[in-house]
Amino acid sequence: MKKRKIAAILMTVVLAVGTLAGCGGGSSSSGGGSGDSSAEADSSDSGSGDAEGITIFNSKMEVQSQMEEMAEKYSEEKGVPVEVYYSSDTVAAHLATKYASNDPYTISMVDAKDVYSLAEEHALDLTGEGWVDKTTQAISIGDKVYGFPVCIEARGIIYNADAIKNITGEDFDPSSIKTKADFEDLCKTLVDGGMEAPTGVMKEDWSLGAHYLAQVYEEQDDPDAFIAGIKDGSVDLAKDEKYNSLMDTFDVLKDNNYAKDAAISAEREVTEQKLAEGEIAFMFGGNWDWSVLNAYDYTENMGMMPVPQDMEDDFSGKLVGGGSKYFFIDSSENTSETQQQEAKDFLNWLVDDEEGQSFIVNDCALVPAYSNITLEVADPLGKSVKEYTDDDLLVPNYNYLPDDHYSICGASFQKYLAGETDRDGLAKEITDYWGTAEVGEH
Amino acid sequence: MKRNKLSYKVSQFLMFAGPAALLFLAVVIIPFIYGLYLTFTSWDGIAKEKPWVGFANYAAAFGDGDYWMAMLRTGIYSFFAVILVNIVAFTLAYLVTSGIKGQNFFRAGFFVPNLIGGIVLGYVWKFVFNRAFVAIGSALSGTTVPSLLSTTGGAMFCLILVTVWQYAGYMMLIYVAGFMSVSDALKEAAMIDGCIPAQAMWNVTIPLMRASFVQCIFLSITRCFVVYDVNLSLTKGEPFNTSVMAAMHVYNQAFTYKNYGLGQAEALLLFVVCAVVGVTQVYIGKKGEVAA
Numbered sequence: 001m002k003k004r005k006i007a008a009i010l011m012t013v014v015l016a017v018g019t020l021a022g023c024g025g026g027s028s029s030s031g032g033g034s035g036d037s038s039a040e041a042d043s044s045d046s047g048s049g050d051a052e053g054i055t056i057f058n059s060k061m062e063v064q065s066q067m068e069e070m071a072e073k074y075s076e077e078k079g080v081p082v083e084v085y086y087s088s089d090t091v092a093a094h095l096a097t098k099y100a101s102n103d104p105y106t107i108s109m110v111d112a113k114d115v116y117s118l119a120e121e122h123a124l125d126l127t128g129e130g131w132v133d134k135t136t137q138a139i140s141i142g143d144k145v146y147g148f149p150v151c152i153e154a155r156g157i158i159y160n161a162d163a164i165k166n167i168t169g170e171d172f173d174p175s176s177i178k179t180k181a182d183f184e185d186l187c188k189t190l191v192d193g194g195m196e197a198p199t200g201v202m203k204e205d206w207s208l209g210a211h212y213l214a215q216v217y218e219e220q221d222d223p224d225a226f227i228a229g230i231k232d233g234s235v236d237l238a239k240d241e242k243y244n245s246l247m248d249t250f251d252v253l254k255d256n257n258y259a260k261d262a263a264i265s266a267e268r269e270v271t272e273q274k275l276a277e278g279e280i281a282f283m284f285g286g287n288w289d290w291s292v293l294n295a296y297d298y299t300e301n302m303g304m305m306p307v308p309q310d311m312e313d314d315f316s317g318k319l320v321g322g323g324s325k326y327f328f329i330d331s332s333e334n335t336s337e338t339q340q341q342e343a344k345d346f347l348n349w350l351v352d353d354e355e356g357q358s359f360i361v362n363d364c365a366l367v368p369a370y371s372n373i374t375l376e377v378a379d380p381l382g383k384s385v386k387e388y389t390d391d392d393l394l395v396p397n398y399n400y401l402p403d404d405h406y407s408i409c410g411a412s413f414q415k416y417l418a419g420e421t422d423r424d425g426l427a428k429e430i431t432d433y434w435g436t437a438e439v440g441e442h
Numbered sequence: 443m444k445r446n447k448l449s450y451k452v453s454q455f456l457m458f459a460g461p462a463a464l465l466f467l468a469v470v471i472i473p474f475i476y477g478l479y480l481t482f483t484s485w486d487g488i489a490k491e492k493p494w495v496g497f498a499n500y501a502a503a504f505g506d507g508d509y510w511m512a513m514l515r516t517g518i519y520s521f522f523a524v525i526l527v528n529i530v531a532f533t534l535a536y537l538v539t540s541g542i543k544g545q546n547f548f549r550a551g552f553f554v555p556n557l558i559g560g561i562v563l564g565y566v567w568k569f570v571f572n573r574a575f576v577a578i579g580s581a582l583s584g585t586t587v588p589s590l591l592s593t594t595g596g597a598m599f600c601l602i603l604v605t606v607w608q609y610a611g612y613m614m615l616i617y618v619a620g621f622m623s624v625s626d627a628l629k630e631a632a633m634i635d636g637c638i639p640a641q642a643m644w645n646v647t648i649p650l651m652r653a654s655f656v657q658c659i660f661l662s663i664t665r666c667f668v669v670y671d672v673n674l675s676l677t678k679g680e681p682f683n684t685s686v687m688a689a690m691h692v693y694n695q696a697f698t699y700k701n702y703g704l705g706q707a708e709a710l711l712l713f714v715v716c717a718v719v720g721v722t723q724v725y726i727g728k729k730g731e732v733a734a
Contacts, residue, residue, distance in 0.1 A: 093697035096487040117700070121490050205680075264681045265572060265589035404699040411683040418592070418681065 052338050053081030054106035054346065057098075059091045060150075060325055062291040063364040070359050074349070080342050092117070092403075104330045106343045109150060112399040115139045115326050116440055119146035123328040124340055131351040134370045137323030141442075147326035148347050151366035154304070154321025154385045154394060155211050155286040158293075161301040163278035167193035174305035178317070180249050183308040187256045190281060197258035200271035200283040203417060205410025210401070212250065212284060213409055213430070215307065216243050218398045219315040230434045238427035245311035247423050253284060254417060263417045268292065276302075286321065287367065287381035294379070304384040319388045320395040323369050400440040408433050480706045487702040499707040508683075509708050512691040513715070519598060519687065520666035523605045527662045528655070530610040535617030549618065552611040560608070564675025567604045597677045597685040604672055609665065613658045620654030621647070656727035660720055667716040688712050 053075075058067050064086045071082040087094040091110050098104050099122065110118065116139070123146040132138055132145050139147030161172040167190050177183050190198040202208070219242050220226040229235030237243055258280050259266035272289060274280045276298035283289075287304065306317055329335070329343045350356040351370050360366050361375040367382045367389065368375070377386045388394055412429035415421040421429070481499050483492040503509060534552050538545045555563070572589045579587040590596035624647050632642040648655075670689040673679070679686040679694075686694070692712060696705025 090698055092488060092700060096697070096702075099488055117486070118488060122488075259586070261586045262576075262588035262592060264592035265576065267572065402699075404694070407679075407683065407694065407698070411681075414680070414682050420682075 051078075051080045051342065052336060053083070054339055054342050056082060056084045056327075056346075057095070057105040057108040058084055058086045059094075059109045059111075061086065061088065062288075063366070066359070066363045070363065073355075074346070078345075078349075080345075082346070099332075102332075102334055104332060104334055106335050106339050107327050107329055107346065109325050109327055112139060112147070112323065112326055112397065113401070113403070113440060115147040115328060116141065116399065116442055119328060122330060122332060123147075124331040124343075126329065126344070126347075129344060130348055131370060134351060134372050135323075137369045139323070139326060146328055147323075148328070149323030149369040150325040150327060151360065151364075152322060152369045152385060152389055152394075153286055153288055153324035153367070154319040154388065155215075155284070156304040156306050156319040156384075157308070158275065158283050158285045158289060158302060158304050158381060160275055160278050160281050160299065161303065162299045163195070163281040164190065165301075166278065167195055174303060177305060177308050179308055180245075180252060180310045183249065184252050187252060187282075191256070195281065196279075197256055197260065198281045199253045199256040199258070200266070200275055200280045201253050201257045201259075201263060201417060202268055202271060202283070202285065203264050203266055203414055204268060205414065206406050207284070207410075208413035208417065209408075209410025210406035211286065212246070213413055214398060214401065215246055215320055215395075216240070217401075218320055218395050219246075219313070221314075223398045224400075224439070227434065227439055230431055237431050238424045241311055243427065244423070245309045246307065247426075249307055249309055253282070256282075263419075264414060272296070287379070287385045288324075290365065290379045290381045293381075300380055302380045304381050304388075315395050318393045318395045319385065320397070321385065322394055322397045324397075400442050402437045402439065405433070405437065477706050478710065480703055481710055483703045485702045486700045487697065488700075495703065499703045500711075502704050503707045503711055506695075506704075506708070508686075509688070509691055509695070512686050512688045513712070515598070515684075515686070516667060516669070516688040519601060519605075519669070520663060523602045523609075523666045524659060524662045526602065526606045527609045527613055528658055530606055531613035531658065532617050534610060534614040535621055538614070539618055539621040549614070552614055554611065555608050556612040558608075560671030561675045563604065563608060564672045567600070567607075568676050571600055591677060592681050594681060594684045597681060601669075601672065601676060601685060604676060605666065605669070608672070609662060613662060616654050616658050616661075617651070620651035624650045652727065656724060659727065660724050663723060664716060664720050667719070668712070 056067070056071070058064055064084070067084040067086075071084045075081045085105065092114055095104070095108060095110070095114075095118070104122070115123070119139070119141055125144045125146065126132065126138075126148065127140075127143070127145045129145070131148065135149055137149040137152065138145050139149075159172065159174060164172040164186070177186060187198045216237075217223045217226060226235060230237055254260070254263070257263055257266075258274060259271075269292065271280075271283060272292045273296045275283050276293045276296040278299065284307065293302070304319060306319055309316065327347060329340055329347075331340075335343075350360060351372070357368070357373045357375055360368050361373065361377060365377070365379050365382060367377055367385045377383050409430050412421070412426055412433070415429075416423070416426045480492070482494060482496060484495045484498070485492040534548075538549045538552070542548075558566075568591065571591045576587060576589050590600055628646055628650070629642050632646045633639075637645065668689050669687055670693065673685070673687045673690050677685040679690055688708075689712065692705050692709045694705075695708055696702050699705075
């Protein structure tokens with residue numbers, strides 16, 4: 001009898017432990033959420049004077065392995081433990097969970113728009129840091145600097161010069177393509193010369209909505225006023241000169257698209273492979289596309305040029321872009337002063353130390369945002385962007401579009417690409433969108 | 443120690459159900475209540491302040507046209523998917539219990555799709571739709587055909603097809619159990635009384651399997667209404683956001699568009715709809731159940 005009782009109790013314990021263990025993984029991370037943060041704060045305060053170590057959140061997937069290597073080396077050389085984390089989740093959603101569990105990263109890499117929404121509550125004021133004077137791309141709100149630009153990225157037409165030369169027999173000079181007509185003629189020459197279709201168009205909503213369409217706002221003298229005009233009806237988007245100028249050029253891209261009959265099923269990888277291997281010659285994109293292009297049998301003779309347009313204004317001959325991906329340092333009580341200092345030192349190391357500079361330019365193949373970094377950018381698209389940056393030929397990004405803009409307007413733009421709506425229909429859908437949407441505070 | 447004392451009952455309960463109840467409370471009930479609280483705030487998901495806005499989020503949810511479109515789409519999707527899943531599952535179950543050669547092998551084979559996670563499954567099928575079908579279609583017609591996934595109706599069709607493929611094997615197992623539970627003696631008796639096999643199936647076997655139907659339909663309805671993973675990896679809402687299901691809209695609203703309170707309110711409405719449909723179905727189904 002007694003044995004049976006003991007056996008029963010044992011069974012119960014096993015079952016109970018089993019249930020607990022099953023949820024162990026989940027509850028340990030969420031446990032910190034409702035629990036108090038003092039335990040963490042205590043442990044980080046106790047070792048003041050010594051290095052406490054920092055955590056970095058990386059949201060640029062293509063440089064994750066480089067970041068990890070760098071962290072290991074940096075930890076060894078500087079004696080400051082650095083850990084790098086990556087998440088494929090939406091940046092804001094991922095940080096929201098970290099903040100909800102009182103376990104923020106010391107340094108987080110976010111998009112420009114996130115800096116505006118997060119900085120005032122969560123970011124450390126970086127005014128007065130050495131790097132601030134060396135860049136034009138830092139993000140300030142009010143009179144405080146919050147965002148450290150990681151690199152420069154710009155949008156335009158990516159070309160494959162070898163593919164063009166194979167047909168025309170002449171070296172391709174991107175500066176010869178200034179207007180829509182130039183572009184159209186060259187496409188025609190290429191088709192006549194035997195290239196089946198000279199362009200590719202990415203159907204992704206972020207490419208159409210956030211990158212191509214956004215140029216309509218960005219290439220206005222006052223984007224804020226322009227959007228306000230769409231909202232109150234004083235601007236008729238369908239009749240806007242810039243909108244039509246950009247859509248004219250888009251039509252050339254669309255008509256020469258290799259996937260013209262099935263534009264919405266074109267896959268980004270396939271399009272980039274065709275461009276890299278010279279089956280097509282042009283694609284609208286940005287220098288971040290290099291991380292996809294270089295997976296294929298590419299040629300070095302590629303580069304970026306501005307979207308050719310008939311409208312001549314201050315924005316002609318310029319790429320659109322600027323600082324992309326920003327670091328900010330957490331200002332909450334979860335990050336100790338020592339850690340904040342270590343984080344600041346790390347950012348300075350990236351800009352001022354030769355190894356840090358080399359990490360950004362050589363290891364990660366990014367275009368540096370700092371004037372004191374003179375290292376040569378390795379990839380051809382980055383080289384183009386660096387030239388335009390050095391010549392001050394960049395149209396700044398408009399970073400205040402609402403979060404759902406790319407998805408909703410991108411979907412409308414996809415309809416245009418698929419031929420399910422016309423230019424006026426697209427303008428109407430965008431105008432309707434702005435009827436309720438609000439631009440971010442800035 | 444008296445067995446009917448309250449303290450005894452409580453300690454027995456705590457010993458056996460305590461740990462599980464505690465966990466259920468911690469990971470389901472408390473988050474649910476906290477979520478309910480968040481629907482009354484205009485929290486963006488990350489700010490320190492959670493401003494109280496009363497019922498504004500519910501008003502906004504009822505006025506969110508995209509949400510109700512997604513809901514309608516989910517309803518249509520669930521309607522077709524539930525019917526097809528159950529027809530296919532029932533047919534398969536009938537075949538693998540009818541004594542064909544290698545039926546255990548088939549049972550295992552049909553169940554395998556259910557073992558592949560929704561995300562992986564979506565990517566596999568995406569490849570099939572975008573590459574394999576396009577290549578076959580193009581070869582047959584001589585021109586480039588667009589992928590099914592890039593057409594408005596096609597994307598929904600693909601979602602339903604993949605769902606049927608995924609769940610049919612699982613539901614089949616429940617139907618197999620149902621078939622096995624009907625005693626052969628009853629079927630034989632019906633045959634002796636002059637039934638043809640179809641009549642025996644319709645009048646004897648199916649009524650006795652009512653519990654399996656109730657269970658399968660309930661499971662498939664609730665799973666279809668909250669579909670997310672296949673939706674995400676197969677269509678991602680494309681083309682033109684016409685394949686965004688309710689759960690995906692809720693996720694986008696809360697996390698991508700950073701309207702956490704509104705997203706939470708919409709999630710709650712989805713829960714209510716799902717619960718009402720599921721409970722009604724079980725209630726109706728249970729009412730006419732016959733005991734063998």
